[in-house]
Amino acid sequence: xKLAELAEKLELKGVTRMFDREIGxxxxxxxxxxxxxxxxxxxxxxxxxxxxxxxxxxxxxxxxGIIVTQGKLPTDDVVKxxxxxxxxxxxxxxxxxxxxxxxxxAGVR
Amino acid sequence: xxxxxxxxRYQMVNVRPxxxxxxxxxxxxxxxxxxxxxPIPPVEEYRExxxxxxxxxxxxxxxxxxxDNQTGETVACREILGLLYYGCxxxxxxxxxxxxxxxxxxxxxxxxxxxEGADGRETVLAPEKLRVLNAMFNERLRTPSKxxxxxxxxxxxYKTMSYGEIxxxxxxxxxxxxx
Numbered sequence: 704x705k706l707a708e709l710a711e712k713l714e715l716k717g718v719t720r721m722f723d724r725e726i727g728x729x730x731x732x733x734x735x736x737x738x739x740x741x742x743x744x745x746x747x748x749x750x751x752x753x754x755x756x757x758x759x760x761x762x763x764x765x766x767x768g769i770i771v772t773q774g775k776l777p778t779d780d781v782v783k784x785x786x787x788x789x790x791x792x793x794x795x796x797x798x799x800x801x802x803x804x805x806x807x808x809a810g811v812r
Numbered sequence: 813x814x815x816x817x818x819x820x821r822y823q824m825v826n827v828r829p830x831x832x833x834x835x836x837x838x839x840x841x842x843x844x845x846x847x848x849x850x851p852i853p854p855v856e857e858y859r860e861x862x863x864x865x866x867x868x869x870x871x872x873x874x875x876x877x878x879x880d881n882q883t884g885e886t887v888a889c890r891e892i893l894g895l896l897y898y899g900c901x902x903x904x905x906x907x908x909x910x911x912x913x914x915x916x917x918x919x920x921x922x923x924x925x926x927x928e929g930a931d932g933r934e935t936v937l938a939p940e941k942l943r944v945l946n947a948m949f950n951e952r953l954r955t956p957s958k959x960x961x962x963x964x965x966x967x968x969x970y971k972t973m974s975y976g977e978i979x980x981x982x983x984x985x986x987x988x989x990x991x
Contacts, residue, residue, distance in 0.1 A: 727954075734872060736829065736872065736873050736874035737874075739874075739895075740824060740827045740874060740876065741827075743952075744952050744953055744954040744955070745954050755897075755899070755900050756897075756900065758897075758899070759895075759897030759899065759900055759922075762897065762899075762920055763895065763897075763920070763922065763949060763960060764949075764952060765952060765953045765954055765955050765958065784899045784900075787899065787915065788899070788920070
């Protein structure tokens, strides 16, 4: 599924501009080390973290996009970094549990 | 997922969660760090010759090895403290400028920062280990024409930069202000 299509279905707010990315799976973590060790290329990263190191890790493992939960928003410098790396960031006010449920219902497994 | 593992020659193995322990010596003012995978990381001060090392902080991190699925050989990467992304460096820094140039060719630059040795000097990462690291991370990519380039620390970054800038979990444990 395309990330843009998913964003529309789940009413996710775009924090960066959208890039044409295909989602292969979902990974959730707030730890950079865990993302580097275990996330797969094409995964959608669901996280609470908005630190620049998350973008560094996401870029290293070729994450398709990031959903930041619970209404958190990254700072402008993190947004710029993500856009430069062409990693879309989306935001939701929902909790991780709620967004996982919606992702599953939308067919993302 | 199975297809991706079958395609890859290099694989991250023996992933060990732990902590980077930072310590300093009051006498010489030296600072150093090391990795501990103990369930309760050591924080007591201790004497080592003339030095008395005091705990100065810790950050969650991990260590890993890289396995070559073709030869069966496993390369240990215990020297690596973390990877510094060029985009996390100051705008006027050498790394940032190199990274920006590389980015124009869809290459993302990371610097492999290593732990200090017992003498306080930087541990040098062997060229073969760098080659294997680059191979492994590039094999994981799926975005067409994207490349990762992991360079050794040729700029004495281990002396000048903060641990928060390196890709370990240091910065992620801090509280962020809500907007």
